[in-house]
Amino acid sequence: MGILSFFRSxxxxxxxxxxxxxxxxxxxxxxxxxxxxxxLSLQRDLLEVVRRYVTVSDDAVKVEVDHxxxxxxxxxxxxxxDR
Amino acid sequence: MGILSFFRSxxxxxxxxxxxxxxxxxxxxxxxxxxxxxxLSLQRDLLEVVRRYVTVSDDAVKVEVDHxxxxxxxxxxxxxxDR
Numbered sequence: 001m002g003i004l005s006f007f008r009s010x011x012x013x014x015x016x017x018x019x020x021x022x023x024x025x026x027x028x029x030x031x032x033x034x035x036x037x038x039x040l041s042l043q044r045d046l047l048e049v050v051r052r053y054v055t056v057s058d059d060a061v062k063v064e065v066d067h068x069x070x071x072x073x074x075x076x077x078x079x080x081x082d083r
Numbered sequence: 084m085g086i087l088s089f090f091r092s093x094x095x096x097x098x099x100x101x102x103x104x105x106x107x108x109x110x111x112x113x114x115x116x117x118x119x120x121x122x123l124s125l126q127r128d129l130l131e132v133v134r135r136y137v138t139v140s141d142d143a144v145k146v147e148v149d150h151x152x153x154x155x156x157x158x159x160x161x162x163x164x165d166r
Contacts, residue, residue, distance in 0.1 A: 021112040029104040038136040045132045052128065053121040 020080035022050065027073045039065060039074050046076060055081050103163035105133065111155045122148065122157050129159060138164050 024046055026039075043063060050056060056078055064075040107129055109122075126146060133139060139161055147158040 018114050020114045021110075023108075023110045023112075025106075025108040025110075027106045027108075029106075031101050031103045042132065042136060045135065046129070049125065049128045049132055053125060 019082070022054065022056075022076075022078040022080055024050070024076040024078075025073065026075075027071055029071045031070075039072065043074060043076065050076075050078065057081070102165070105137065105139075105159075105161040105163055107133070107159040107161075109157040113153050113155065122155065126157055126159065133159075133161070137161075140164070 026042065026046070028039075047056065047061065060079045060081070062077040064073075064077070066073040066075065109125065109129070111122075130139065130144065143162045143164070145160040147156075147160070149156040149158065
């Protein structure tokens with residue numbers, strides 16, 4: 001799922017109860033045929049950083065990891081709580 | 084500049100000296116007409132996290148902030164050093 005499609009797909013069906021959303025995409029283009037081994041740790045650390053600014057419950061986070069050619073992509077889709 | 088276009092645009096012209104690249108995109112869809120005030124701090128903190136895993140010099144980072152409709156987008160484009 002690409003950047004912003006997370007927003008588009010969800011905003012249509014629930015316009016009356018629109019949620020705030022945060023999406024973080026990390027893409028690493030490799031030179032060599034090696035997957036970055038830090039994605040799992042990075043994912044944890046990124047969430048920790050986001051939590052400094054907004055409240056995020058564990059079940060509000062959807063994580064996807066994708067590989068496209070020589071590119072590894074980590075995607076965090078977060079539904080923010082009502083304020 | 085969208086996700087992955089950073090990679091595409093740069094990889095063609097310098098295939099012989101291909102660099103590793105990292106792109107981080109943060110998109111915040113707002114419910115109200117308020118820009119998130121934490122983007123600048125978030126940008127600093129995200130870079131700090133990435134630096135735990137890869138070496139990033141200050142001049143290797145290009146930052147873009149964009150607004151599309153009710154969506155604020157922070158983009159960090161990082162050229163990783165040769166290993």
